[in-house]
Amino acid sequence: MTDAISSLGAVGRPVSIHTDDAAKARLKGRYRTETWFKWLGAAAVALAGLFLVLLLSTIVTQAIPALRQNYVTLPIDLSAAKVDPAKLDEVNYDAIAQEALTAKFPDVTSRQDKRLLRGLISTGTGVFLRKDIAADPGMLGGTVDYAVPLDDFADLYLKGLLADVGSDEAISTSVTPSQTSGDIDLTFGDDAMQALARGHGATEGENGMLTLTSGASSLLVAFNGGTVKLTALSPAANGTVIAKGTVIEALDSTAPAASGQAFLRVIETPEASRKISDKMIVWLDTLNSAGLIESRFNSIFFFTGASREPELAGVWGAVVGSFLTMIVTLAIAFPIGVSAAIYLEEFAPRNRLTTMIEVNINNLAAVPSIVFGLLGLAVFLNFFGMPRSAPVVGGMVLALMTLPIIIIASRASLRAVPPSIREAALGIGASKVQTVFHHVLPLAMPGIMTGTILGMAHALGETAPLLMIGMVAFIVDIPGGFTDPATILPVQIFMWADFPEAGFQQKTSAAILILLVFLVIMNAIAVILRRRFERRW
């Protein structure tokens, strides 16, 4: 076909400027630019998507451990001797729970070790116990099996986040202990253990002596129903190795363990660089192998307020605070914003004053949010004397921040209603107010709603303006009303990210995830509203 055309040209008809070679080259160039632009655009979107996936997957993987919490089931003695039913508030429930735990480890006698052992269970145990007994007095009078939340370090260890622990391996030689408790000597039948210790960071000394300091991996030998931690190894006669060790769990007897009867457990992370000691690990493993530890859905995280202890910290207080704040924001910003938009768009005369107002509203939308916080501090707190840290003040500050966004969105969607609707209404005798409220506003409403929801979503993620009015605070109690002290989700995230305890890392990610879920829901509602009710002309 092309051949036919070009030959026609050759026959005599003058070649048009649209078909000559230069034109073809130009056309090709234009297509090339277009292809380039398409590829660049696709690359930009792909890059953004990649970052989004990266961010989300990091948050999600970090957040998952926070969704579960480990509990240890202990037989708690709630007989009348321990708990006087008449004086429930005066009982030291923590001590009762701690006694139940120490009873599981009769070998642990020193004061320091007992303190370590007590540290395995959460310091909030007493509070839970008291609450549960108040709810169910039937628990009293005997011993009940009660699930106690573990302390954050114990919990993190069981989730595998605190130490790198190898699996138990059988030792292929005999092991003979000198005693059953205290600092003891262990005789190994061959020198395989020395090579192992060298491989795990043991310090070389004189005469082939190897020392395992707290900077090396921990080598634990389990046999005869107990566990020994090795501290030093030295070669002895006949190729045997004598190891010094500290008994963590008492052995049953000093009988030699035959080859394959003793097990070695290596904790790769040196004791010095982890927050949980070898003893605590051994105790936890004992409880775990006895089937007393179970991982449950972390209801504490979802249904309690803030806490200084990671295992007791929850988001509910912040969620309620965010909810209360958003209600105030909506109740103020929506009616005022929409009314202002209607007046400016439908009623106000076009003059210098309204133009100036319009320009200023647009400027206001671009003002940094911290400025609204300062305004809130100066006006609401200092001038009107409203309470600090209260959702009502937070809501008002955020309403001021969202107002320009709502006004601009509402005006745009009012303007999008075609004049023919207004003319028709006015033509059949409707008043201006009737026209606007019966005809224009309902048609503009989906757009207004979308703008409002996006504005609210923006407000939900703000922390800066609330810093000034005292909502960035440590608040434990769940707020019960608009004037109770409260904090909000983003602030909670900010504060948790700042706490030194390792357990707060997962909580931070989980809280971010909750905030994201709320934002996604709000944006989804905006999309649905637009899809369902929007009318096109």
Add this chain to the structure above:
Amino acid sequence: MKKFLLTASAAALALAASAGYAAARDQIQIVGSSTVFPFTTAVAEKLGQSGKIKTPVVESTGTGGGMKLFCQGVGENTADFTNASRAIKDGELKTCKANGVTPVEIKVGFDGIVLANSKAGTVVDLTKEQIFKALAKNVAVDGKVVPNPYKNWSDVDASLPATKIEVLGPPPTSGTRDAFVELVMDAACQEEVKAANEKGCGEIREDGAFVEAGENDNLIVQKLEANPNAFGVFGFSFLDQNADKLQGHKVDGVEPTFENIASGDYGVSRSLFVYAKKEHVGVIPGMQEFIAEYTSDAAWGPDGYLADKGLIPLPDAERAKSAENAKALKGMGS
């Protein structure tokens, strides 16, 4: 729609109005230092758990910001307590007085910073100037500001051992580092360095002689044990708890002992305070309970939960006295 708009705005107005005339506050409000924040929040939570009063609200505004809010006046819209990592200044006290506020000072503990090494290492007697010379990023040599040239302690001062300068300390994000910089580096800053760069005094060398060992003071302790030549910078409580393995060094001739830190003789320490507003006692419920909880041995004692969170407790006698003054609500300047 019209009706909805009307109700919504009415509700908004009602809300705004009711907030202005809220009922008397039944919850303690605390502001102030971020250094004391971890301790005060722990006390607040414990008190809330006991069920005696509502859990106090604790804000971290910094010492200066806290004082401003605290001294603003008397009334339920002002803070009841403020945390401070230094004593109240005369100017702040004056503002307080002028606004009718009588602060009750509660010294809650110390934040002492020590230079220590393993017991296997040598004992040295350092001055702040020597520490500055050993650790500053830039020092003055013959009147010229140069990047720190000192490799061994003996280069800094002939009386010191000829071992490599190797100091493990907290990273810049740590409050301990801030205090160390303020109390040692800034205090002993050479004139030439100060003249060259106002902020240069606080800069610590980054050529490997100073090793940032992480926020965990425990980790520093363990590393010192393994390396007798290294020194560590950390809180006194860790030296105290590891007294069997570590030794502290004199700074400006004063040994870092409990008594010396408590008396203020040891130069690298600061006291932590909580100030209560006397006028609010009996008005805001729980003021006395909060003071009682903070000053109980279960909280600020040597084995208390605040020590677990890192507070250096006051010596017994001073603790008793501080508790007594606090409970008697002995106001300042009255």
